[in-house]
Amino acid sequence: MKKTLKALLNLTTFEFDRISRFLYVLIGITLTANLTGYILTPVRYVNRMNAHMVQNSVTDQQALQAFGELSFSDVISTVWILGPVALGISGLLLYSFFIWYREWFGKNTFAYRLLMLPVPRMHLFYSKLVVIYISIFTLIAVQIISLFIGFQLVSAIVPGEWLRSMTFLSALNMHPFFYYVLPLEPWFFIAINGIGIVFLLVLFTVILMERSFSVKGIMLGITYGIAALFTALLPAFLPEVVGNHYFFYNSELLILTILLLSFISFASIMISRFLLNRKITI
Template identity: 60%
Template sequence: MKKSLKSLLNLTAFELDRMSKFLYILIGITLGANLIGYIMTPMRHVSRLNEYMSTQSATSQQALDYYGTFTFYDAINTLWIAGPIALGVSGLLIYSLFIWYREWMGKNTFAYRLLMLPVPRMQLFFSKLIVIYLGIFSLIATQISSLFIGFQIVSAIVPTEWFADMSALQAIQENFLFYYLLPIDLMYFLMINGIGLVFIVVLFTLILMERSFSVKGIVMGIMYGASALALTLFPLFLTDIFQNQYILYGSETIMIVASMLLVIAVTSLFVSRHLLNKKITI
């Protein structure tokens, strides 16, 4: 047990090392774009107010009445913040494909060496899964740190009388994107990450199907993916089947969906194990 854990840690550390450059780039882009947003957005507001005051010979209060106060919410509700998040999500999604296909790239396929390692092959699967999730949580942690640093930057740029009394946390909680991405409501956070985890497990299974059966594997993968999606969404159609919108309580629907996701995840793990042990070709 101890030995297998050590080999899993070795593989995870190895995968992390391979992903680190890509992860640092994503972190760098997030911090850089956020920093531009924290500086540019409030400065634009401040210069607008100053311009209004000089062109209209208005007082600070009149300019404020015209344009309103600036909040940290205004600073984070921009593409400078949402853009890197979208980039991070899509980047890690692409990397989830790349993390497997890279092993088959080039003349001397690295997959051969990996699959010949004297460790259970599922450890390859888990190490890649863990690394993807480490990437996700690293980006979330980066975003949280950036927001609190950003609040200090924004409050330093905007004069106190023009800056609305709204805490960094209030602004974060009011942002639609952060409400679901950051651990603001623990249950939502766990639910969204749980759905994401099952999605990646299914995606890995589809990749292994393709690697195992080639074109036939693509067809199998599409069918498997469609079945998984249908099974997940099935409880939502129970109201139509029973012709009653209130046949299930909301909590029951959620619990059935969660059970379905668990079934899909476990099935995918078993299928992946079978493919890795018996079917995969190099």
């Protein structure tokens, strides 16, 4: 057991070393763009307010009627904040493909060397999954710290009477994008990340199908992905299927969703294990 855990830890460390440069680039882009937005957006607002008061000889209250108060929610709605978040999500999604396909690049494919290691092949699967999630949580932590610092910067730049009163948490909850990307409610956070894990398990399984069966594997992977999606969404359409929206309690639909997602996860792991051990040969 100890040797197994050590082998998994070593593979995870190895994979993290390979993704670290890419992750640091994403963090650098995020912090640089965010800082620009936290300063540029409120400074432009303050300059616009001052210019309007000088040009039209009006008070700040009259200028507020023309432009309205600035809120932190307005600041985080700009491309300076949303852009890096979208880049991070899409970047890690693409890396979820690349983390497997890079092993087969080149004449002397590195994948075969990894598969020859004296460890269970599923360790490769789990190490890649863990590394993706470490990267996701690292970006989430960086983004939360960035937003907290940005909240202080905006509050310092914009005069208090020109700034709409709201807390840091309420500003995040008001924004639909951050409501789902950075959920603050514990159960919602667990649910979002649980769905993310299931998605990655299915994605990894689809990739291994393609690696195992080539062209046929693409069709098998697409079919499996559609079947998994249909299974996961079944509870949402079940009331429509039975023709009665009151036939199931919400708690029953929630339990059914958890069971189906657990089934998809288990099926993906078992299929991936079979493909790695039996179909991908060296």
